[in-house]
Amino acid sequence: MLSIFTQFASWLSYSVLQLEPGSRLADGVHFFIEDTSKIYALLFGLIYFIALARASLNVERVRDYLQGKNRFLGYILGAIFGSVTPFCSCSSIPLFMGFVSARIPLGVTMAFLLTSPLINEVAIVLLGSLLGFKFMLAYITIGLLLGIAGGILIDALRAERWLQPFLANQYSAGAEAVSQVSAEHKTLTLKDRHQFAKQETMMIITRIWKWVIIGVGIGAFIHGFIPQAWISENLGAGQWWSVPVASLIAIPMYTNATAIVPIMETLLTKGVPLGTTLAFCMSAVAASLPEFMMLKQVMTYRLLFIIFSYLFLAFTVVGWLFNYVVF
Template structure:
């Protein structure tokens, strides 16, 4: 299925640029060309298909599905809908306020907000195409589990007092909504519009991720990463989480880096922990969430995610020795 991308990379690296197969630069260029072509083609196709799907699933629809459900059903719906509705960090505040205004518990709301950036259907398909469905399903299960546990824990600890007071005072009316064109052609236009918006927003992160992955693939000795981030290093997983903190990318952009790390022998748990840290501990999202959450809640939220990602990495390393 992906042989055309390999052939394109062969032509670009070996014929167009005249690089010798097996050389470090040739390996890096081959990786960059193949992954760039593969990821961007998949990105456009999947975002378009999911854009058609999301013409039926607006944020208001998501809120309506969750509203009025029993607590257990609400948690399951929250993480499931979070997995198929990757709203960006700029949507965090209106979604947060809208969910709470509708009477949805804080824990359920946070479960949705944790899962949404972590589990991304575009990233899952690309991850599966590059590293297999086994790793993709492991990543999905880990993301859903972290979101579910995080929401329940926030609910049980009754952290509502750490939400800014004005949020609880908001009572939004029914704003006038512009009627969307729901004809087949209108849905296609909306889907293509979503392709332009999403790809336009993340393409640079994807290119940077592929470039980093290409550099790791071509120039970093295999034994170096395997030695310092291998299963014999007891602090490899927490270090991977710490290294991910200052970085910012979405799940799609970090996949090429994860691919290169695994190819170099870094254990799957360490790689998953690093991926989740880069995606889930996003500095821009925390800055935006500060508008609705008090500092103690943000500290708790960040601490929980860091600990959860570390435990996920350690568990996966133990299971996939």
């Protein structure tokens, strides 16, 4: 049975727009309409209910809790906290600055920063519907492990010496931002929680709606206009070099985990191996050029290079693992 989104896309593409079924333009437009409507429906529903549940979360209390824990447990908690915050890579940076200003170990803070863009509640649901529960669990596990391992590496290198020393005022501003967020999460009535959830839903939608359209648009273009034979020949044969190349070419992109799912779906349907697709998507989400431009405000080039090298190596290894071992 066709989903309501498929039926809507077929009606709009073939009946309203009068596109010829089976043509490249019709395939691309149908893909765009179906995935855009499906993603926005999930976004509005899931973000609202997640925000409703998070309405009483005290971010400052979480920060204080992380600060007082065993270091290794701190890495785990930092990664878990990153996984449940619905932020893209760039919007995680103010919280990162707040954690640094609170003198939480940089590795714990880095575990949060690396995990936050990789694991997104909406994207996890979409990935589960696309690739199944087994892959969804594998992806969550990989995202958490990458954040924890990155935090351990950063502390082992004593990387706090490579933070920008003259940005103390910005760190203080970050801490004030965290305190402001926590002030909004005191004990609330059901009506207050509804209002908070509605405001947060609109705030997140306002921030990411264009990236969903861009992501789906790229996916629709690949789906409708790039021949499957070309993709299969260049990336679909599972060549060892296709994984690092996929990671590198994704760097100029700036998107989030939600917007990357339709691109991932298109690459998979075009015959690109799962590991190569995963390396491309993870790199676009967590190692994008805009994120590193923002991080330059708080880190020196040496630390940025270390983080980039770690992510590139990690995504490449994960891609090879999924291509040749796991799936």
